[in-house]
Amino acid sequence: MATSDSESSVPAYLVLEDGSIHRGESMGARVEGHGEVVFNTSMTGYQEVLTDPSYAGQLVTLTYPLVGNYGINPQDFESAKIRVAGFIVREHCDAPSHGRSDRTLDEYLKAQGIPGICGVDTRAITRRLRERGVMMGLITTGSPEAAAAQLAEMPRYDDQDLVRTVTAGDRYRWSAEGPLPAGLGVIDGDEPQHRILVTDVGLKYNILRLLQQRGCEVIAVPAETSAEDMLAMNPSGILLSPGPGDPQLLDYVVGNVRQILGRVPVMGICLGHQLTARALGGSTYKLPFGHRGGNHPVQDLATGRVYITAQNHGFAVDPDTLPPGLEVSHINLNDQTVEGTRHRDMPLFTIQYHSEASPGPRDNEYIFDEFLDMVKDFSH
Numbered sequence: 001m002a003t004s005d006s007e008s009s010v011p012a013y014l015v016l017e018d019g020s021i022h023r024g025e026s027m028g029a030r031v032e033g034h035g036e037v038v039f040n041t042s043m044t045g046y047q048e049v050l051t052d053p054s055y056a057g058q059l060v061t062l063t064y065p066l067v068g069n070y071g072i073n074p075q076d077f078e079s080a081k082i083r084v085a086g087f088i089v090r091e092h093c094d095a096p097s098h099g100r101s102d103r104t105l106d107e108y109l110k111a112q113g114i115p116g117i118c119g120v121d122t123r124a125i126t127r128r129l130r131e132r133g134v135m136m137g138l139i140t141t142g143s144p145e146a147a148a149a150q151l152a153e154m155p156r157y158d159d160q161d162l163v164r165t166v167t168a169g170d171r172y173r174w175s176a177e178g179p180l181p182a183g184l185g186v187i188d189g190d191e192p193q194h195r196i197l198v199t200d201v202g203l204k205y206n207i208l209r210l211l212q213q214r215g216c217e218v219i220a221v222p223a224e225t226s227a228e229d230m231l232a233m234n235p236s237g238i239l240l241s242p243g244p245g246d247p248q249l250l251d252y253v254v255g256n257v258r259q260i261l262g263r264v265p266v267m268g269i270c271l272g273h274q275l276t277a278r279a280l281g282g283s284t285y286k287l288p289f290g291h292r293g294g295n296h297p298v299q300d301l302a303t304g305r306v307y308i309t310a311q312n313h314g315f316a317v318d319p320d321t322l323p324p325g326l327e328v329s330h331i332n333l334n335d336q337t338v339e340g341t342r343h344r345d346m347p348l349f350t351i352q353y354h355s356e357a358s359p360g361p362r363d364n365e366y367i368f369d370e371f372l373d374m375v376k377d378f379s380h
Contacts, residue, residue, distance in 0.1 A: 012117045013144040014059070014088060014125070017136045017151055021144045022125060028109025028116035030141055033086025035059045036157035037137035038314065039126045041293030044070075045359020046105065050087065050114075051078040052358075053166035053202035054270065054312050056244040057157050059086040059137050061125050063293075068093040071101025072108045078204040078358055082109070083166060083244075086139045087116035088125065115139045133288040134314065158286070162245040163253070163271075167223040168200045174208035174218040194375055197221055197235040201253060201271055202243025206358040210368050211239070224252060227259035237265040237375040240272025242354065247274040247284050247315060254279045261346055265378045267371040268350035270313050276350050277341065283321040287337070290314035294360030297333040298340075298353055306333065309353035310360020316352065317341070347378045 012026035016037060039061040040049055046067050049060060067089040087109060094104055109116050117139050129135070136156060140147040172179045194216045198207060201223045211218045221230060223243075230238060238260055247254075258279040260266060268276040274284045291311040298309045317338045319328050330340030330351065342349040354360060355367035 010141050012115075012139060012141050013147065014117055014120060015138045015140065015144050015147040015151060016128070018128070018132060019148065020128065021148075022117075022120045023144075024117045024119035026115070026141050027089075027092055027106050027118045028087065029113045031113060031115050032142075032147075033059055033115040033139040034151070034154050035085035035137065036134050036314075037061060037088070037125070037129065038134050038290060038292055039063055039122075039129055040312070041295060042310075042359050043294070045294065047072055047076045048078050048204075048359045050082045050084055050108075051080075052204055052312065053079050053083045054204075054242050054244050055084045056162040056166050056202065057085055057160060058244075059088060059139060060084045061088040061122050061129075062090075063122055063126050065090040065122070066093060067091070068105035069096055070098035071096030072103045072105060073098070073100035074102060075100060076358075078206060079166070082112045082114045084114065086114065088120060088122065088139070089116065089118050090120065090122045092116075092118045129289050134290065158246050160245060161249045163201045163223050163243050163250060166202045166244060168220055169222065171219055171221045171225070174205075174212050174220065176212065178205075179220070194236040194372065195219065195234065196237050196239060196375075197230055197233060198239045198241055199223060199225065199230075199253070199272070201241050201250070201275070203241035204354075204356055204358055206356040207239065207241060207269070210356055210365060214368060214372060216372070223250075225256070227256040230256070230260060231263065235264055236379060237267070237371065239371070240266065240268040240275055240350075242270035242272060242312070244271070246286070247271060247278055250275060261348060265347035265371070265374045267348075267367075267374075269356070270352060270354060273341065273350035273352050274315055274317055276348070277317040277322065277326070280326055281321070281323045282326070283318045284315050285318055286315050287313075291332065291334075291337075294357070296353065298330050299333055300330055300340075302329065307363050308361050309339075309364055310357045311353045313352060347374050349374070
């Protein structure tokens with residue numbers, strides 16, 4: 001096992017709410033990390049995972065055994081900072097080899113004050129989560145017994161509105177170089193051919209990149225932006241982004257979604273998919289251990305074609321509660337859960353998986369083209 005400071009390694013513990021204790025070594029910042037423990041099966045893409053806002057409030061276990069071997073680079077961030085509450089790996093590399101790398105994984109975690117633990121049996125942790133479901137956990141370098149008692153008093157993941165912790169403080173426009181400061185011509189100037197608003201309930205930058213690369217003016221707006229304010233910006237379409245947490249806690253977003261449906265073309269991704277279902281009267285429920293990784297098979301029911309998708313979610317839409325007009329368009333072939341919906345009458349479709357990948361296969365970027373086709377049809 002490689003560590004960034006092997007001569008002064010510090011014991012660390014992952015304590016789970018079922019009472020199990022997993023001993024390893026500290027990496028990253030030597031602080032406690034509390035959150036819901038989940039696992040991700042991607043073989044690469046740890047930088048994107050770390051900075052994905054959908055992981056807010058979670059301790060992420062990577063099932064791939066070696067992490068950090070290509071370092072951290074300036075190009076692959078999916079938000080402004082690390083969003084996970086802690087990082088759990090089998091072995092991490094302190095000597096990365098990649099031309100774009102400018103720091104190690106351990107250095108990046110330390111700089112952002114995020115704890116990690118390495119040297120643990122990630123296979124055993126993953127099996128425990130698969131058998132018993134996700135559970136709360138605590139990473140600590142102190143007494144594991146004291147941590148277990150402390151864990152019982154800490155807030156639970158499902159009780160927290162984590163969207164408020166990750167959403168943008170103000171609207172901003174995306175450029176090829178990244179986000180422009182708020183207020184720089186966001187709604188002024190010539191009317192663009194396609195002005196796409198993206199509600200930031202925990203978006204990844206690659207959504208904005210892919211829309212901007214397709215010639216759109218792309219504006220991200222905070223989660224609490226009212227329907228009235230969004231429509232006043234004269235969008236050609238609105239994309240409802242992914243994000244963290246339980247959609248049942250987000251009625252303040254659901255209400256705004258309900259008011260824009262049918263008035264402008266809408267696409268929802270992941271949490272945006274769940275919020276749309278709830279806005280139309282559907283319900284959502286929690287999965288035992290969720291879908292997180294880059295290898296989930298999803299079938300398009302209209303064509304029968306199967307796509308390998310990137311996923312990161314712990315909640316799903318209940319198909320038995322969908323209202324008339326909103327039809328299931330995609331299913332997960334592993335467990336038959338809903339992976340997409342399409343409305344018969346309104347310009348609206350949603351997907352549970354991540355068409356923007358990051359990390360994961362790029363097989364599903366065509367979904368953005370379908371969204372823009374819907375935008376063009378609506379405008380004519």
